[in-house]
Amino acid sequence: MKIVQVLATSGGVGGLEQHTFNLANEMSLQHEVHMIAHPCYAEKFNQQVHFHSVDFARSRWNIFLLWQLKSLIQQIQPDIVHAQAGKAAELVSRIRPFLANVKVVTTVHGTKKNKSAYLVGDAVIAVSQALTQGIPESKAHVVYNGVYAQPSLTxxxxxxxxxxxxxxxxxxxxxxxxxxxxxxxxxxxxxxxxxxxxxxxxxxxxxxxxxxxxxxxxxxxxxxxxxxxxxxxxxxxxxxxxxxxxxxxxxxxxxxxxxxxxxxxxxxxxxxxxxxxxxxxxxxxxxxxxxxxxxxxxxxxxxxxxxxxxxxxxxxxxxxxxxxLTVAAMTEQTLKIYEHLLKA
The missing domain is CATH 3.40.50.2000 (Glycogen Phosphorylase B;)
Incomplete structure (x- = not known):
């Protein structure tokens, strides 16, 4: 499976970013994973992940950003495009008409009143049950965030x-x-x-x-x-x-x-x-x-x-x-959603 992950933040590292780093790294052990993200995150990914640097500090209305994102995805020709959080979902929703034969997945990471951008996804993942509100039942999936086990200190x-x-x-x-x-x-x-x-x-x-x-x-x-x-x-x-x-x-x-x-x-x-x-x-x-x-x-x-x-x-x-609440469980559930979409 060829997967593109889109992370459109630029700078900080919070739960959303850590989730994306872990997910892409874990998926790359089994599949071809391409990461489109701001250059500041390049060192967060293992060598199996194909990292594509894009300046997401630009506005979500920036025509050059949209063009660059569309061209990159067309060049990669993935089976799945997965947009992490609001800005990525909005950007992908704008270029969706140019992405033929691609299944789109979006993930809701936080409380948002307007979820219209996420609905471009053929599947919408929410990181908690409450965040599925406003998403059609046929598209909604809950996948909890997971982390790698931390060794105990002596x-x-x-x-x-x-x-x-x-x-x-x-x-x-x-x-x-x-x-x-x-x-x-x-x-x-x-x-x-x-x-x-x-x-x-x-x-x-x-x-x-x-x-x-x-x-x-x-x-x-x-x-x-x-x-x-x-x-x-x-x-x-x-x-x-x-x-x-x-x-x-x-x-x-x-x-x-x-x-x-x-x-x-x-x-x-x-x-x-x-x-x-x-x-x-x-x-x-x-x-x-x-x-x-x-x-x-x-x-x-x-x-x-x-x-x-x-x-x-x-x-x-x-x-x-x-x-x-492990990275392995989170990754396995997400891959099952991808596989289901590709079979549909």
């Missing part, structure tokens, strides 16, 4: 990493439990809500990630006199190791598609507390969920997660995540 490695963090943030009580959140410090992640929720909870808060709201969030911590409780770890490349030091992982977002943070936390056997965003509500038990934007609700969910029974409640989810 106790000695955990101690070294913990000592490094403790040394960096001496104001924190090193003997207290650690609540961790991982994400971009941007409005949609609502870290301000989480900081408020942590007031009165006897645990440290490690905030892993960076973004435009960092100065405002640091100021909030000072105003609430929480400097002895909250640490900003900034952008880290060892996030999946750091997760293994958490007692609880928290997601305070206002919107999500299917958060990779949840996948990674569950695979690392970490209990969670979260707002009721897409994907999360399909997995986590009610006692560990809060309404979006609800400070007291999130505080209650975090306290529940810090209690002893939480580990028992989550045990079945840890096993389920290791079985179902």
């Amino acid at each position: 106790d000695a490695q955990k101690q070294v990493l913990k000592a490094e963090i403790d040394k960096q943030f001496p104001a924190l009580d090193a003997d207290k439990k650690n609540v961790m959140c991982i994400g971009r410090l941007e409005p949609v992640k609502n870290i301000a809500l989480l900081i408020q929720s942590m007031q009165g909870i006897d645990a440290n808060l490690w905030i892993v990630g960076d973004g435009s709201l960092r100065p405002a969030l640091e100021q909030q911590v000072i105003e609430l006199k929480m400097q002895n409780q909250v640490a900003f770890l900034g952008f880290r490349t060892d996030v999946r190791d750091l997760v293994q030091l958490a007692d609880v992982v928290v997601l305070s977002s206002d919107r999500e598609g299917f958060p990779l943070v949840m996948v990674e936390a569950l695979q690392a056997d970490k209990v969670m507390a979260a707002t009721k965003v897409n994907g999360v509500v399909e997995w986590l038990p009610e006692a560990y969920l809060a309404e979006i934007g609800d400070v007291q609700g999130l505080q209650h969910a975090i306290q529940n997660a810090l209690n002893v029974p939480a580990q028992q409640d989550f045990q079945p989810l840890f096993a389920k995540a290791k079985a179902e």
Whole structure:
């Protein structure tokens, strides 16, 4: 099977990008995979993936971008064109009339009111059940995001990493439990809500990630006199190791598609507390969920997660995540959708 993946973002690496890197790399072990993406992502793919560099920083209305994309796909002559997320779906929808004998697949990664661009797809994949809303049942498929298993740190490695963090943030009580959140410090992640929720909870808060709201969030911590409780770890490349030091992982977002943070936390056997965003509500038990934007609700969910029974409640989810939320499972389900389209 000859497959073209289109990723039309340009710069950041979030859940959408990581999903696409993993999917293309895994598919390339069995099929001929061509990746059309911004040059900044070139090194994210293995040598089997045929990488085609396109400047997607240009507007989705740019005629030269549309022409370049159409010409590239015509030149490759794939069986399947798979557009990842909104901009890619919109671009492919505009050049669809020029793509004869090609099956098109689109993937919805986040909450979108208008899904018309995705409907160009002969099949539309959603990364959570909630995201299938507005898609005809005949086209809709749910494929959860998966990640590669992360090797567990030894106790000695955990101690070294913990000592490094403790040394960096001496104001924190090193003997207290650690609540961790991982994400971009941007409005949609609502870290301000989480900081408020942590007031009165006897645990440290490690905030892993960076973004435009960092100065405002640091100021909030000072105003609430929480400097002895909250640490900003900034952008880290060892996030999946750091997760293994958490007692609880928290997601305070206002919107999500299917958060990779949840996948990674569950695979690392970490209990969670979260707002009721897409994907999360399909997995986590009610006692560990809060309404979006609800400070007291999130505080209650975090306290529940810090209690002893939480580990028992989550045990079945840890096993389920290791079985179902993997790159292999995600790839296999996606390939089955392709094969079904080609037989139709």
